[in-house]
Amino acid sequence: MSSPRKSDETSRKHSDSVILKRRFMKISSVLVSSFILLLAQRTLASEVSPSHYNRNFAVGGAYTINKKAQGTDDSYYQHSGEVFGYSYYQLDSQFIIRPGIRFGYTPSQEPSSNRAGSITITESDFKPSGEISLVWSKYKILPALTLGGGAVFRSTRLINQPHVNSTQSSISDSSALTFVQGQLSVIIPIPRVPLEAAPFVRYTHIFSDWRVGWYLGLEASVAVF
Amino acid sequence: MKILPQSLLALAPLMAAGIACGPKEPIGGLPYSAEVLTLAERSSTQSIDDPTPYVLKKVTFPYLENIDSLTSKYFNFRSGGEVVVRGYETGDKITLTTDHNRVSPPSLYYNVKDGVVIPGDSFTLYALSCAYQFDFFLSKLETISGISPDELTKTKGKFTIYFNTVFKEIQGSRTSTMSTHNASYLGLDYSFLTFRPVQEEIIPLSSNLKVIAHEAGHLLFHYLTSDGFSNHENLESIRYTEDEALIGLNEGFADLTSFTITGISDILGDTSHLWKNPSLRNFRRTHFNESSLEGCGNSEPRYCYGILFANAYARSLSHLGVDLESETNRIQYYKQIISAIKSASSIIKTRKLALNNFLRPHAPFKDFITTLASQIEDQSFRDEFTTQIRRNFPQTLR
Numbered sequence: 001m002s003s004p005r006k007s008d009e010t011s012r013k014h015s016d017s018v019i020l021k022r023r024f025m026k027i028s029s030v031l032v033s034s035f036i037l038l039l040a041q042r043t044l045a046s047e048v049s050p051s052h053y054n055r056n057f058a059v060g061g062a063y064t065i066n067k068k069a070q071g072t073d074d075s076y077y078q079h080s081g082e083v084f085g086y087s088y089y090q091l092d093s094q095f096i097i098r099p100g101i102r103f104g105y106t107p108s109q110e111p112s113s114n115r116a117g118s119i120t121i122t123e124s125d126f127k128p129s130g131e132i133s134l135v136w137s138k139y140k141i142l143p144a145l146t147l148g149g150g151a152v153f154r155s156t157r158l159i160n161q162p163h164v165n166s167t168q169s170s171i172s173d174s175s176a177l178t179f180v181q182g183q184l185s186v187i188i189p190i191p192r193v194p195l196e197a198a199p200f201v202r203y204t205h206i207f208s209d210w211r212v213g214w215y216l217g218l219e220a221s222v223a224v225f
Numbered sequence: 226m227k228i229l230p231q232s233l234l235a236l237a238p239l240m241a242a243g244i245a246c247g248p249k250e251p252i253g254g255l256p257y258s259a260e261v262l263t264l265a266e267r268s269s270t271q272s273i274d275d276p277t278p279y280v281l282k283k284v285t286f287p288y289l290e291n292i293d294s295l296t297s298k299y300f301n302f303r304s305g306g307e308v309v310v311r312g313y314e315t316g317d318k319i320t321l322t323t324d325h326n327r328v329s330p331p332s333l334y335y336n337v338k339d340g341v342v343i344p345g346d347s348f349t350l351y352a353l354s355c356a357y358q359f360d361f362f363l364s365k366l367e368t369i370s371g372i373s374p375d376e377l378t379k380t381k382g383k384f385t386i387y388f389n390t391v392f393k394e395i396q397g398s399r400t401s402t403m404s405t406h407n408a409s410y411l412g413l414d415y416s417f418l419t420f421r422p423v424q425e426e427i428i429p430l431s432s433n434l435k436v437i438a439h440e441a442g443h444l445l446f447h448y449l450t451s452d453g454f455s456n457h458e459n460l461e462s463i464r465y466t467e468d469e470a471l472i473g474l475n476e477g478f479a480d481l482t483s484f485t486i487t488g489i490s491d492i493l494g495d496t497s498h499l500w501k502n503p504s505l506r507n508f509r510r511t512h513f514n515e516s517s518l519e520g521c522g523n524s525e526p527r528y529c530y531g532i533l534f535a536n537a538y539a540r541s542l543s544h545l546g547v548d549l550e551s552e553t554n555r556i557q558y559y560k561q562i563i564s565a566i567k568s569a570s571s572i573i574k575t576r577k578l579a580l581n582n583f584l585r586p587h588a589p590f591k592d593f594i595t596t597l598a599s600q601i602e603d604q605s606f607r608d609e610f611t612t613q614i615r616r617n618f619p620q621t622l623r
Contacts (some may be wrong), residue, residue: 071348071389072332073305074421110347114389116432117424117498119262119281120347156336156345158281163427163495165265169281170343171350175336211334211346 055194058086060221064104064202069211074114078212080106080125086221091134098133098144108157118161121171126153127179135187142187144198149180152206179206185219194223253340257286260343261354262432263361267488271550273509277435277495279428283341284357287364288374292342294330295356297383299363299374302356303328304388308411308418312396323414328387348389354432355388355419361434362441362486369485369556370445370563377445380454384444385416388431392418406497408436410443415454417444425498435483435492442482446475449563450570470590470621473530478566480508480535485559488550490539508535509549515618533617534594538562540616541609558606565600569593591621 062082069075084102091097108122129150136143158171185200202215265278288298295302306327313320331352334345344350363374378384392403392411403409408430409418417440419431430436448454484490491507493500503510505522511532513520521529538558539549547554572593598614601607615622 069332070346071304071352072329073327074348074389112424114421115347115424116351116422116426116429118279118427119350121344121350123346160281161427163276164262164279164281166281168283170260170283170338170341171281173336173338173343209334209345210332 055086055088055223056225057088058194058196058221058223060084060086060219062102062104062200062217062219064215064217066204066212066215070110070114076109076111078106078109080104080215082127082217082219084219084221086133088135094136094138096135096137098135098146100131100133100148102129102131102148102150103127104129118163119166120159121156122159123154123156125155127151128153129179129181131181131183133183133185140189142189144183144185144187146183146185146200146202147181148183149178152177152179152209177206177208179204181205196221250337251340252292252337252342255290257289257292258283258341259286259292259335259353259357260284260341260350261357262350262428263354263357264434264487264489271488273490273507274503277489277491284361286357286360288360289356293333295333295352295386297356297360297363299378300356300359300383301385302331302352302388303385303390304331304352305329305390306387307391307393308387308414308416309393309395310411310413312394314397321413323411325387328390331388351422351429351432352388354429355386355437358432358434358437359386359417359441362438365486366445369482369559371560372445372448372563376453377448381415385414387416387418389421390418391420406430406499408440410440410447412443412447417441423497427496427498430496433496435487435489435496438483438486439479439492442479443475445482445563446478446566449566452570470527470530471593473527474534474590474594476527476531477508477534477538478531478562480506480531481538481559481562484508484535484539484549485552485555488552488555490535506532508532509539509543511536514616515620534614537610537613537617541606541613544609544613545605558603561602561606562597564602565597568600569596572596594618595622 060083062084064080064082066078066080067075068078082102082104084100086098086100089097089099104125104127106125106127108124110120110122127150129148131146131148133144133146154175154177156171156173156175158166158169160166160169181202181204183200183202185198187196187198189196197218197220199218200216202217204212204215206212260281260283262279262281263284265280265282267278271278286292286297290296290298303325306325306329308328309324309326311322311324313322331348333349333352335349335353336343336345342353344353363377366377367373392409394401394403403418403420405420405423406426407420410416411418417437419429422429422431480490480492483492490509491503493504493506496504506528508531513529514533515530518526518529521532542549542554542558547558549555572589594614595611598607598611601610
């Protein structure tokens, strides 16, 4: 029984390195293209004068929590981190358009309950996305409605103890899915500093994956110029 | 107004992703193929005490008709919720009712590669694997027993598999709940119950062919002892009288069914870290008889009687020099047991329902097992089996 275990291990290592390479290529290409897009945006937008809201570009981070279904009537909570960049365009005296890009990462967090000890499947997601928000800037607290979409680059891994021969398995792999989402947030500018915080509720629809839906989150951003 | 077109640039990653991801690959047509957890083929050199080999591999479902609902030609598949059996005692009768609360079709998540369904999460892997074990058992049924799946399901139609469910048994003020680390055939409901896996299980019991073939053996025993389910109440009547010996025979037959399909006589060994390995359940390694049941080490006597029955089968064939590693041999003698059970089943059929709590073998069991032994077709097997039955049940058959 020792040789299948060894080949199991070798196959897993090989498949891990292939997954890592693919993931690196995807992440790099998305980052580079997004950077180019942002530069283009800034150049094109340079004639737009700053609004009373006084932000042109901001960066920040967010935390989200969501329920992920696991089969028919089980679920668990997932925690994710995001980084984002926003730019701002005054639409009129009350409304601002805020395009942005966002990168999210959700590590594997499957609970140990409801799974057999020797064999289980985990997944982690990298989510680059683009979005556009309409911010109502009439009051000191600013509601914002956001629509966006992007891709989920998913790495699926089979966790297996030596009890099960998995050399023929195709479960460990990476896949790419698309998603669209809508978000409602409440922006709270912090007085006298270029910071703002925004709790939000978001609905995400991942095509071909019904297991996620509503997210709750909190983001913080700092105006950089 | 230049602003909006500029802002829409932010949506470019979405468009890029849409192009990159492309349409989802379709599933290959019937019969469905999927990657599942199952038993590996045993090599010809494997012995009784070797560990059970498990494998993840691509299989083809013989009878599955819908991959999303896991509906087969012969069964429906439901997930979650609870199955509740209520017993009402009126005089010397027990009326039983069954409710299925909040059960629903399974919610699967998978990818498709080259037409093969690849599970995307643990639930889907376990559910597909469970459905496959039943489909596989049914595909072997006619070969091992001479009874086709069409014949088995002729009277009552498709049976139901309740996957990851909770079982509650309510009788009077007493409620017992089973929600993990087990599997069950519920004759009353013509259904199977499998429960949520726990970490100690090497693979989920619901994915384990040893366990599923054992439970399917109960379905077959029910069929054989109730004129093809025409006397449907029969098995449940036995169950609720707690007649351990007769239920034990059912358990022993289920172990033999599993053994005939898998070639493994230790159903519990290499199954869960909570159970001893090798387990005392291995009927080819039995070191007790009816007079020394404490050696069985099992809290429920029914399993001990079952082990003794199956042991009599294995021991008698071993004495006759039959190689039980050969599937052909296992099938040949299993068929003789099936035929004998059929012939002896009238003893169970005529048995009246009673509420007595029988803790020791008594008349129906004695009659049944001696009749069964006498109905075995092959004379040398019959003689040897009778000897071994007497050896294993010295008190009942003295």
